[in-house]
Amino acid sequence: xxxxxxxxxxxxxxxxxxxxxxxxxxxxxxxxxxxxxxxxxxxxxxxxxxxxxxxxxxxxxxxxxxxxxxxxxxxxxxxxxxxxxxxxxxxxxxxxxxxxxxxxxxxxxxxxxxxxxxxxxxxxxxxxxxxxxxxxxxxxxxxxxxxxxxxxxxxxxxxxxxxxxxxxxxxxxxxxxxxxxxxxxxxxxxxxxxxxxxxxxxxxxxxxxxxxxxxxxxxxxxxxxxxxxxxxxxxxxxxxxxxxxxxxxxxxxxxxxxxxxxxxxxxxxxxxxxxxxxxxxxxxxxxxxxxxxxxxxxxxxxxxxxxxxxxxxxxxxxxxxxxxxxxxxxxxxxxxxxxxxxxxxxxxxxxxxxxxxxxxxxxxxxxxxxxxxxxxxxxxxxxxxxxxxxxxxxxxxxxxxxxxxxxxxxxxxxxxxxxxxxxxxxxxxx
Numbered sequence: 001x002x003x004x005x006x007x008x009x010x011x012x013x014x015x016x017x018x019x020x021x022x023x024x025x026x027x028x029x030x031x032x033x034x035x036x037x038x039x040x041x042x043x044x045x046x047x048x049x050x051x052x053x054x055x056x057x058x059x060x061x062x063x064x065x066x067x068x069x070x071x072x073x074x075x076x077x078x079x080x081x082x083x084x085x086x087x088x089x090x091x092x093x094x095x096x097x098x099x100x101x102x103x104x105x106x107x108x109x110x111x112x113x114x115x116x117x118x119x120x121x122x123x124x125x126x127x128x129x130x131x132x133x134x135x136x137x138x139x140x141x142x143x144x145x146x147x148x149x150x151x152x153x154x155x156x157x158x159x160x161x162x163x164x165x166x167x168x169x170x171x172x173x174x175x176x177x178x179x180x181x182x183x184x185x186x187x188x189x190x191x192x193x194x195x196x197x198x199x200x201x202x203x204x205x206x207x208x209x210x211x212x213x214x215x216x217x218x219x220x221x222x223x224x225x226x227x228x229x230x231x232x233x234x235x236x237x238x239x240x241x242x243x244x245x246x247x248x249x250x251x252x253x254x255x256x257x258x259x260x261x262x263x264x265x266x267x268x269x270x271x272x273x274x275x276x277x278x279x280x281x282x283x284x285x286x287x288x289x290x291x292x293x294x295x296x297x298x299x300x301x302x303x304x305x306x307x308x309x310x311x312x313x314x315x316x317x318x319x320x321x322x323x324x325x326x327x328x329x330x331x332x333x334x335x336x337x338x339x340x341x342x343x344x345x346x347x348x349x350x351x352x353x354x355x356x357x358x359x360x361x362x363x364x365x366x367x368x369x370x371x372x373x374x375x376x377x378x379x380x381x382x383x384x385x386x387x388x389x390x391x392x393x394x395x396x397x398x399x400x401x402x403x404x405x406x407x408x409x410x411x412x413x414x415x416x417x418x419x420x421x422x423x424x425x426x427x428x429x430x
Contacts, residue, residue, distance in 0.1 A: 017196040019137040023146070025192055026130050027153045029093050032185035033123055034157030035164070036100040037065050039181050040116070041252055042166035042270035045259070046174040053109050055256075055392075059384030062252050064113050066376035068120025070369055076125030077365035080132065081358060086197040089129045093189030096122025101182035104175040127368055128361040135352045135360050141292065143352060144302060148288020148345030155280030155341060158251050162277070166255070166270030227355065227366060232420040235413030236303065236350045237370040240343075242406035243310055244375030245382075246317070246399050247340050251277055252380040254333075257392050261325065272330070279337035283309075287342030291349070299421075300414040302350050306343035307410035313339040314403030321396045343406070350413075354420040 016022060044058045080088045099118035106112040131147065138146045161181060168177040227233065254273035259266055287309060294301035316336035320329050348364065355363040386395035 015194040016191075022137060022195050023134065023150070025188060025195065026089075026133065027150055028188045029089070029126065029185070029192065030130060030150060030153040031157035031160070032093070032181075032188060033096065033126055034154050035161035035181050036096060036119060036185060037123065037161065038062070038158045038251055039100075039161040039165040039177055040103075041273075042162050042255055042266060043169055043174045043177060044256060045266045046169050047109075047112075050174075051109055055384040055387050056381055057109060059252060059380035059382075061109075061113060061116050062248070062380040063377040064116040065120035065123065066248070066372040068117045069124045070372040070377060072121050072124035073128065073365040073368045073372075074362070077128040077361040080125050080129040080361040084197055085129050085133045085361075086192065086195045088125060089133070090189055090192040090195075092122050092124070092126050092129070093185060093192065094122075096120075096126075097182045097185035097189060098122075100178055100185070104178040125361070125365065128364040131348055131352065131364045132361040135357075140353070141295075144288040144291045144295070144345045144349040145285070146288070147348050148285040148291075151284040151288075151341065151344045151348065152281045154344070155277045155284065155337070159274035159278035159281075162251070162255060162270045163274040166267040170265070170267045227359065227363060230354055230420055231416040232303070232350060232354045232413050233363065233366070235409050235416070236347055237367045238374070239306065239310070239406040239409035239413065240347050240367055241371040241374035242402045242409065243306075243313075243340075243343055244371040245379040245402045246313070246406075247277075247379075248376045249379035249383045249396075249399060250340065253383050253387070253392060253396065257396060260392055276330075276333050276337040277340075279334055280341040283338040283340065283342040284344055286338070288345030288349075290342075291346035300417040302346040302353065303410050303414035303417050306347050307407045307414065309339055309342035310403050310407035310410060313342075314400040314407065317403060318397075318400035321393075321399070340403075343410070347410070350417070354417065354424055356424065 016025070040061050044055075047053055047058065047061075076088065076092070096119045099115055099122055102118070103112060103115045106115055130150070134146055134150060135143060164181060165174075165177045168174075168180055251273075254276055255266065255270040257269075258264060258272045259269035262269070264272075287305065291302050291305040294305055298304060313336055316332055316339060320332040320336060324332060348367075351363045351367050352360050383392075383395045383398070386398065
């Protein structure tokens with residue numbers, strides 16, 4: 001079926017065509033995406049002191065990005081799948097970097113909230129676009145492993161954002177933190193316009209049987225049923241959201257947790273929190289590698305592995321926040337940092353495995369919408385509100401519940417993966 005396999009055909013000649021070099025640029029952009037997104041976390045004490053805002057408002061400054069992504073990710077992903085991956089990604093990266101720079105010039109909470117919303121608009125389609133591009137660049141059997149390496153940029157960028165934000169704010173003031181982290185992203189974004197682009201994949205289906213099979217264009221209602229009626233995607237995306245609630249809340253509140261519990265400076269607390277999440281740079285590639293290895297002997301391993309890793313994460317967080325303080329607690333949290341994102345590469349690969357190749361960006365955008373509604377946008381303000389009511393130490397004890405819930409949802413989804421994946425494989429081979 002030629003129309004479904006033309007993603008490897010370049011549209012235009014360009015300076016950057018090596019898959020490994022393109023992957024490197026995608027990795028750097030994803031790293032700067034999260035660096036810009038989470039630099040705000042270590043600036044909370046400075047904002048609270050200068051503007052007198054609450055913990056709930058601090059959480060809203062994080063969730064503003066995710067709500068913006070939630071609103072715009074689907075239309076932007078349709079643009080990516082139907083127009084141009086390269087141009088869309090380049091434009092988005094420039095937008096979110098400039099929006100981050102603008103945060104340095106805000107005068108009050110409302111202006112900063114608006115600027116943070118603009119960051120989310122720029123980042124709305126990057127994960128779907130980057131995932132679709134990687135799926136076109138590398139073979140399916142390596143998909144989770146490559147996506148695992150790519151998603152290692154998330155904890156790396158998050159940790160750098162949290163750590164650099166605290167260090168820069170301590171030395172130069174919180175406004176400089178926004179300006180200094182925005183500039184590298186602009187440079188990489190401009191380089192991406194020289195990357196090789198790919199032909200748009202036709203949205204077609206097979207009709208008839210035997211020798212009478214032929215291609216026909218998919219209608220909008222058929223596309224909707226293909227995506228929304230997919231049970232594998234449903235449980236995979238809900239589980240993703242539960243885990244994202246956990247990881248986003250941890251990224252947001254661990255620095256403040258360490259500062260309040262241990263009574264240390266924000267720069268030290270931000271560094272400690274950043275190291276916990278930085279260790280996820282091991283968890284993402286390791287999770288992708290193990291899921292792909294298991295896939296060789298177990299067809300639905302890309303859902304069983306996230307189920308297992310999510311339950312392990314829940315157990316580690318429960319032990320850390322319920323029973324220990326000091327060095328032992330930190331050691332357990334470091335282990336949780338490795339486990340917390342091990343689910344990501346396999347779960348993202350699932351969004352590509354069980355959908356039409358021409359809908360890969362849209363498929364991940366649906367995952368992004370669900371994870372942001374129920375996870376990213378809810379986690380920071382929910383824990384912030386619980387902190388305002390009961391204290392941050394008690395608020396963090398709620399996190400393991402969501403990790404275990406994710407494990408249960410992934411396990412249920414594993415029963416539907418085989419049949420949904422086989423239908424797509426038949427499309428790709430004909």
